[in-house]
Amino acid sequence: MKNTSLAIGIDVGGTNTKYGIVNHRGDILEEGEMKTAEFPTIESFVDGLYDHLKSILDKYNKDCNIKGIGIGAPNGNHFTGCIENATNLHWKGIVPIAKLVGEKFKLPCVLNNDAKAAALGELNFGAAKGMKDFIMITLGTGVGSGIVVNGGLLYGDKGNAGELGHTIIRPGGRLHWSTGLKGTLESYCSATGIAITAVEMKKDSKEDTLLKNYDDKDITSKVVYECATKGDALAKKVYEFTGQILGEALSNFVMFSSPEAIILFGGVIQAGDLLMAPTKKAMEEHLLITFKGQVQLLFSELRFADAAILGASSLVWG
Amino acid sequence: MKNTSLAIGIDVGGTNTKYGIVNHRGDILEEGEMKTAEFPTIESFVDGLYDHLKSILDKYNKDCNIKGIGIGAPNGNHFTGCIENATNLHWKGIVPIAKLVGEKFKLPCVLNNDAKAAALGELNFGAAKGMKDFIMITLGTGVGSGIVVNGGLLYGDKGNAGELGHTIIRPGGRLHWSTGLKGTLESYCSATGIAITAVEMKKDSKEDTLLKNYDDKDITSKVVYECATKGDALAKKVYEFTGQILGEALSNFVMFSSPEAIILFGGVIQAGDLLMAPTKKAMEEHLLITFKGQVQLLFSELRFADAAILGASSLVWG
Numbered sequence: 001m002k003n004t005s006l007a008i009g010i011d012v013g014g015t016n017t018k019y020g021i022v023n024h025r026g027d028i029l030e031e032g033e034m035k036t037a038e039f040p041t042i043e044s045f046v047d048g049l050y051d052h053l054k055s056i057l058d059k060y061n062k063d064c065n066i067k068g069i070g071i072g073a074p075n076g077n078h079f080t081g082c083i084e085n086a087t088n089l090h091w092k093g094i095v096p097i098a099k100l101v102g103e104k105f106k107l108p109c110v111l112n113n114d115a116k117a118a119a120l121g122e123l124n125f126g127a128a129k130g131m132k133d134f135i136m137i138t139l140g141t142g143v144g145s146g147i148v149v150n151g152g153l154l155y156g157d158k159g160n161a162g163e164l165g166h167t168i169i170r171p172g173g174r175l176h177w178s179t180g181l182k183g184t185l186e187s188y189c190s191a192t193g194i195a196i197t198a199v200e201m202k203k204d205s206k207e208d209t210l211l212k213n214y215d216d217k218d219i220t221s222k223v224v225y226e227c228a229t230k231g232d233a234l235a236k237k238v239y240e241f242t243g244q245i246l247g248e249a250l251s252n253f254v255m256f257s258s259p260e261a262i263i264l265f266g267g268v269i270q271a272g273d274l275l276m277a278p279t280k281k282a283m284e285e286h287l288l289i290t291f292k293g294q295v296q297l298l299f300s301e302l303r304f305a306d307a308a309i310l311g312a313s314s315l316v317w318g
Numbered sequence: 319m320k321n322t323s324l325a326i327g328i329d330v331g332g333t334n335t336k337y338g339i340v341n342h343r344g345d346i347l348e349e350g351e352m353k354t355a356e357f358p359t360i361e362s363f364v365d366g367l368y369d370h371l372k373s374i375l376d377k378y379n380k381d382c383n384i385k386g387i388g389i390g391a392p393n394g395n396h397f398t399g400c401i402e403n404a405t406n407l408h409w410k411g412i413v414p415i416a417k418l419v420g421e422k423f424k425l426p427c428v429l430n431n432d433a434k435a436a437a438l439g440e441l442n443f444g445a446a447k448g449m450k451d452f453i454m455i456t457l458g459t460g461v462g463s464g465i466v467v468n469g470g471l472l473y474g475d476k477g478n479a480g481e482l483g484h485t486i487i488r489p490g491g492r493l494h495w496s497t498g499l500k501g502t503l504e505s506y507c508s509a510t511g512i513a514i515t516a517v518e519m520k521k522d523s524k525e526d527t528l529l530k531n532y533d534d535k536d537i538t539s540k541v542v543y544e545c546a547t548k549g550d551a552l553a554k555k556v557y558e559f560t561g562q563i564l565g566e567a568l569s570n571f572v573m574f575s576s577p578e579a580i581i582l583f584g585g586v587i588q589a590g591d592l593l594m595a596p597t598k599k600a601m602e603e604h605l606l607i608t609f610k611g612q613v614q615l616l617f618s619e620l621r622f623a624d625a626a627i628l629g630a631s632s633l634v635w636g
Contacts, residue, residue: 084608133475147574149474154467156576157451158612161467166606167570171488179606248486255481256465256574258474288484288497290402294476 004064008053008107009313011114012036012073012097014088014141019049020309021056021066024317026125028306030056042091046100057105068108069101070315072117072308079159081111087178088141110315114138114308116153116162118265118300119146121311127263127301134261135253136300137164139246139268143186143193149257165190169249189246191221191268198224198238209234225271239274246275247282254287254295265300265307272299322382326371326425327631329432330354330391330415332406332459337367338627339374339384342635344443346624348374360409364418375423386426387419388633390435390626397477399429405496406459428633432456432626434471434480436583436618437464439629445581445619452579453571454618455482457564457586461504461511467575483508487567507564509539509586516542516556527552543589557592564593565600572605572613583618583625590617 004023011018013036020031034052039045060066075086081098083089102109112120119136122128128136132151138144143165147154154161165186166179173183174196187193198219202211210227211219211234227235250262262283269275280297287295302310322341329336331354338349352370357363378384393404399416401407420427430438437454440446446454450469456462461483465472472479483504484497491501492514505511516537520529528545529537529552545553568580580601587593598615605613620628 149467149472149479150470152468154575156467157578158576160608161574161576163573163576163606163608167573168487168566168604169489171566181604181606248489252485252570253574255485256479256571257472258476258479258481260475286486286499288481288499290478290481 005067006060006064007067007313007316008069008105009309009311009316010049010069010071010101011117011308011312012071012076012083012089013114013308014074017045017049018308019053020306020313021060022310022313026310028309029060031309032056037090040090042095042097042100045091046097046104049101050104053105066107068110068316069105070117070312071097071101071109071111072114072312072315073097073111074114076111076113076117077159078110078112078116078153078155081109083111108316112153112315113144113146113162114311115144116146117311117315118144118302118307119148119153119311120314121302121307122263122265122300123148124314124317125302125310126307127298128261131260133257133259134263135164135257135259136263136265137250138266139189139191139264140266141191143190147257148259154257164249164253167249167252169245169252185245185249189242189249189268194221194224194238194242194268195219197241198235201234201238201241205234207234211235221268225274228271228274236274239271240278243275243278243280244282247279247284248286250279250283250297251286251291254283254291258291259295261296261298263298263300265302269299323385324378324382325385325631325634326387326423327627327629327633328367328387328389328419329435329626329630330389330394330401330407331432331626332392335363335367336626337371338624338631339378340628340631344628346627347378349627350374355408358408360413360415360418363409364415364422367419368422371423384425386428386634387423388435388630389415389419389427389429390432390630390633391415391429392432394429394431394435395477396428396430396434396471396473399427401429426634430471430633431462431464431480432629433462434464435629435633436462436620436625437466437471437629438632439620439625440581440583440618441466442632442635443620443628444625445616446579449578451575451577452581453482453575453577454581454583455568456584457507457509457582458584459509461508465575466577472575482567482571485567485570487563487570503563503567507560507567507586512539512542512556512560512586513537515559516553519552519556519559523552525552529553539586539589543592546589546592554592557589558596561593561596562600565597565602566604568597568601568615569604569609572601572609576609577613579614579616581616581618583620587617
């Protein structure tokens with residue numbers, strides 16, 4: 001008798017693809033990863049995935065009911081099951097990944113974009129448990145988002161709702177490196193944006209700063225974080241600037257969907273209160289009085305390493 | 319036998335309150351209005367409303383099934399049935415209008431804010447018929463919005479979703495006359511904002527302009543419109559500036575909820591293509607490529623005089 005239901009979660013990233021088998025409580029029973037870029041075609045990638053997962057499937061198939069496979073991927077469209085023109089994957093154009101994986105594994109397969117998968121992970125297993133309206137903002141190399149309204153993910157007319165990283169917050173401002181848009185949230189508040197800000201501030205500053213020990217090309221958001229934790233004033237200013245912009249953008253999002261909480265996720269949140277304090281201050285300052293003090297600003301409760309797999313597996317439970 | 323179902327729609331405005339009785343097809347069978355400010359208390363207002371509507375109720379009650387009363391009002395909260403701290407009504411604080419009207423008329427009574435009511439009107443009887451995801455932007459004295467997702471109004475956690483007029487689009491920009499927020503959409507793209515822009519541009523301009531025939535205090539959005547239709551270059555510039563800002567804000571909204579259409583409504587849209595052309599251009603320019611050319615930008619199809627009553631009555635049908 002197969003009493004236990006399990007789901008496979010697969011997170012496709014530009015560098016690594018992580019996979020795991022997860023139960024209803026969010027326990028990852030087994031996990032692993034492979035290099036995405038080692039597979040020149042999507043077909044070879046699906047074959048590689050099958051080879052990696054086969055022993056796990058064989059092991060659990062005997063006693064458990066494997067319900068399906070959830071895939072989180074950049075530009076993953078839930079409606080079409082295709083990865084559509086992802087700029088940070090090497091498979092170009094429209095990639096019907098859900099169909100190919102479903103056929104290979106002979107299991108139902110559901111695709112979503114990585115930020116929406118993370119939001120579902122948070123809803124099922126994290127800080128958003130029991131919430132009906134919240135916004136997940138993923139602050140990594142880029143800025144993504146998953147918006148939950150009325151207890152479910154917001155897709156919009158064509159499945160593309162929640163591209164909050166590309167909303168304008170500094171009109172006419174910094175040119176984005178790949179979209180060509182100016183002054184968008186991602187240009188400033190992604191890890192990439194933070195590094196750009198640090199380089200700009202270093203150049204303009206006459207202050208003594210630890211950032212001057214680094215060549216521009218070696219300044220990453222991680223370097224900024226390390227300098228700030230050592231008390232470097234300029235590095236702290238980078239976070240104040242970032243938090244100011246993020247907070248203003250969040251206030252706009254609050255006035256759109258009136259969420260119970262905004263949950264921040266991704267590598268950038270390792271900065272902790274360096275980022276949270278100025279973000280919260282700016283958000284509250286820019287809210288209409290109705291919303292002031294009403295919206296929780298939280299960090300994700302998912303362990304960073306697990307979140308991608310948990311999020312992807314959540315797609316199976318819905 | 320009572321075959322015909324009807325709904326009462328009441329639109330409470332700062333100056334006038336309009337009411338009407340409406341059938342399922344959106345035909346207004348009878349309508350009327352009264353001065354809101356003539357009633358110092360909400361209780362006297364409800365009594366006055368009853369006096370005005372009594373003959374209509376008596377006439378239709380015999381042969382028709384009057385399903386209920388829908389009220390659209392500024393700061394009307396659907397969840398609580400109260401008008402909450404409306405700045406442009408003279409009843410202060412929390413006003414339990416739905417309860418009072420329901421008791422007086424002995425009919426079910428539903429409240430919503432005026433922009434959400436307008437969105438429902440558009441969904442049931444206007445340009446949004448059959449749409450599941452659209453955004454209604456009301457451009458009047460203020461800027462309001464009603465957001466429809468998955469075929470229903472978006473309320474959010476506490477019923478306050480859709481305060482898009484108060485989102486920031488020019489950080490640190492024009493101070494709003496009542497909210498104290500800077501650079502919000504309403505500060506620029508409401509009728510009030512358009513008049514302020516015209517006064518500012520007139521002051522800064524060395525051009526000859528018809529606007530110089532008016533004292534600052536007499537410049538309204540209507541005056542700007544009239545000057546623009548006479549070919550006045552500066553008045554046209556006012557619309558270009560307004561459309562630029564509106565278009566940028568709309569692009570942000572599109573990237574949030576991925577609507578099928580954005581529908582513009584309210585006195586300001588009488589400017590027609592003077593406003594539409596620059597708005598559409600700016601919106602498209604600021605959209606992520608995924609969304610370019612995908613979202614219809616439309617004017618409301620509801621007759622302006624009818625829209626408030628139709629919208630309010632729509633609340634009854636849901």
